[in-house]
Amino acid sequence: AVTPEQIEALEEKVNFAIKADDTVSWVEVPHPEVKGREDIMQFFGDKYGELVRVVQIGGGDKTLDGYSMELCGGTHVSKTSDIGIFKIKSEGSTGAGIRRIEAVCGPAAEAFLGEKQEMESAEKSEALAKLAKANDGLRKLDFPTLLVPDNARAFEVKNQAIEAEKALKKAQTAGAARIADSLITEQNITENIVISIEGSPALLQELLNGLKKIQFAQAAFIVIDDGSKLHLGAFCGEEGKRNGHGAGTLIQKLGPIAGGRGGGKPEMARGAASNRDKISELAAAAKTTLGL
Secondary structure, eight states, rough: OOHHHHHHHHHHHHHHHTTOOOOOEEEEEHHHHHTTTEEOOTTTTTTOEEEEEEESSSSSSSOOSSEEEEESSSEEEEBBGOOOOEEEEEEEETTEEEEEEEEEEEEHHHHHHHHHHHHHHHHHHHHHHHHHHHHHHHHHHTTTOOOOTTOOHHHHHHHHHHHHHHHHHHHHHHHHHHHHHHHHHHHHHSSEEEEEEEEOOOHHHHHHHHHTTTTTOOOEEEEEOOOEEEEEEEEEEEEHTTOOOOHHHHHHHHHHGGTTTEEOSSSEEEEEEGGGGGGGHHHHHHHTTTTT
């Protein structure tokens, strides 16, 4: 694909030629006289008559020595400056090693620029919000944040937001085990437990792993709020199962309170719920179910 930097360089080159106010001229010549010339663009899939029309930019009158020449029958400006501003609208692949570039000029380019600026402004605002959210998560975990200059383009902010989200996932994974160990240490592991906390899906998995590691004997229900949805987990040790609890059953019974669902084995199960506003009600119901 053509990079944004390459597109800018191409636009700059074309606009420089437009501002040069070079003469645009054309002349009809016998086709055999120009058929073999590599400096004149001609598409051999097209059919040409005895006489062909050569359009050139720059060069002398009817001398065919311009810096841009092509066999073309269209209507043209007499000076490059008549074209006005040039702006590339889109580019894409038309085949192996071939790119098609679509551009606009003059009033159409000015209208396109206005629309593009509005679109870029909206895209930049959205990307800045994602970047801020990821950085907030990194700060909470005491990890370095990723910044962008005020004059950064929308695509630059997007790229940085993606990198920040990747960094946050790594930080959450790295910190999840430590946080899980700390949370489990705080619990009275001789009783059923309910844990409701903000965090990542990785934290839920680490908590379940931690309960399994210490051979937790009772029943546990876990709710993790990641800022977009609730991640649910349940664990049942031997004593918990003897008391009539099952991990999969807990998820199936409690999950619908917050619009969620899930399931799993009697020992360990997971689920997810979309209604984050119900987190307190969900935790309270879990405590009631587990006799807390």
